[in-house]
Amino acid sequence: MLHRYKQYPSPAFNMISLVSTVLNDRKGVSIFLKEMEMQSHHPDEIVIVDGGSIDGTWEFLVSYAANGLLPLKYYLEVGCNVARGRNIAIEKSNFNSDIIVSTDIGCQWESKWLEELIAPLELDRTVDYVVGSWAVKPEYIQTAWAKTEFILRGRHIFQATPDAQGTSRSIAYRKAVWQAVGGYPEDLTLAADDNVFILLLQKYGYKAAAAPIVRCYWHRFDYLKQYLKEEKRNFYGLGEAFLARKNFVVVGGRLLTEFLCILGSFLILADSPWLYYGLTTLLIFACSIIHRIFRFLPKATSLADLDVKFPLIRLLIFEYLAKIVGISSYILGLLHGIKHCRNCRVRIYQNPKAHGTELSTTITPTPKSL
Structure with missing residues (x-):
């Protein structure tokens, strides 16, 4: 009892x-x-x-x-x-x-x-x-x-x-x-x-x-909107703290490349030699999408086994929206953190030996209410 x-x-x-x-x-x-x-x-x-x-x-x-x-x-x-x-x-x-x-x-x-x-x-x-x-x-x-x-x-x-x-x-x-x-x-x-x-x-x-x-x-x-809101919040915090930099560079770099390829593909409407540049960028974008599709095929099969309709389309929609929201939020957090999260960044990146062996016992100041 x-x-x-x-x-x-x-x-x-x-x-x-x-x-x-x-x-x-x-x-x-x-x-x-x-x-x-x-x-x-x-x-x-x-x-x-x-x-x-x-x-x-x-x-x-x-x-x-x-x-x-x-x-x-x-x-x-x-x-x-x-x-x-x-x-x-x-x-x-x-x-x-x-x-x-x-x-x-x-x-x-x-x-x-x-x-x-x-x-x-x-x-x-x-x-x-x-x-x-x-x-x-x-x-x-x-x-x-x-x-x-x-x-x-x-x-x-x-x-x-x-x-x-x-x-x-x-x-x-x-x-x-x-x-x-x-x-x-x-x-x-x-x-x-x-x-x-x-x-x-x-x-x-x-x-x-x-x-x-x-x-x-x-x-x-339960809903996509809730997941995107979570993604926005989490990546904003990572950006403020300047963490997950490698992930930001890799994911953001690929998204940027795909976006530029989409823009470049419109050059196929122009006369040569721009036509060839447009075809090249369109080919790069197509290869990137095909790579994602092949990578998602096993997951799409697993998702279909859970009685979800259009599993591959859902995976692609979720993947792209989450990454776009996450990367954009990371950038905003990164910029906000330059001024407002200095204490956190110093604590993460300072050399412990530079300040002796004793650690700070002072709790960080209270921020303004949100």
Whole structure:
């Protein structure tokens, strides 16, 4: 039977704080707390920061804190971004907390998720952080566009290894490590803060472990518009932080080449010698498209097996729209970050030895409300 608070709290040196953020997701936060109640190992506290919900989420948190089964702290920070919300949650966690566990409300968790995620930290004091595994359950993929994204992105299975680039969807780390690297980068607008945070942990050589069994499941969208919005947000954040540069050059370069070839193909309407240039650019574009089609044929077969009509066309539409939105958003984020995300970029690219062996323990300044 689960009591109002944990009957046997963790030792002081291993006290566990589970942190997350929420905005207008009353159903999601309700599911989250119910599934945390079902965990084989309960956190000593849960800390949630609400970014200004108006759908009843805040009222639900207030009610659960008073009557729920797990100890819950809740804070309101209207307009804050995710990074700021995470930092506040950790700052407000119990002074004695040693282990911070981070996840995203809106996922689904098996009962052994928390137990297996924190096990390396509890068993080995030299481990600084643990990368958690996650996946997408195929049975929750219902719409044609959801199935298209599912097949196109490799069925979304992330099996963690110590050197993997995980996310804050499923990660645990020591509070001292979070403080040492300066917390999550709050100058990023909406996304990529967890990418930067884990990159900093790797950069400064903190010891990693992994929870290789998938216990956390990511919920996906139903409609193409939602996926494109996600793509826009994620690539804007990567651009602000100036990450994924190689991907930007390769993908952006190919898109630019195809666009220029389309424009150049109009030269076939002109007299020679421009006619030959037009035919050449048209041939290059055709080869690029044919290459994509052949690459997508196995995926189109898999998509057809899921009863999706016009699978190849859907794959091409999704691929091109996602890349166009992603690359354009990356450029906008890149330009915005030159002025507004200097702190984040300095933290990523400065040489640790240039400033001695000690790391900054100052959390990045709070940005203006969004």
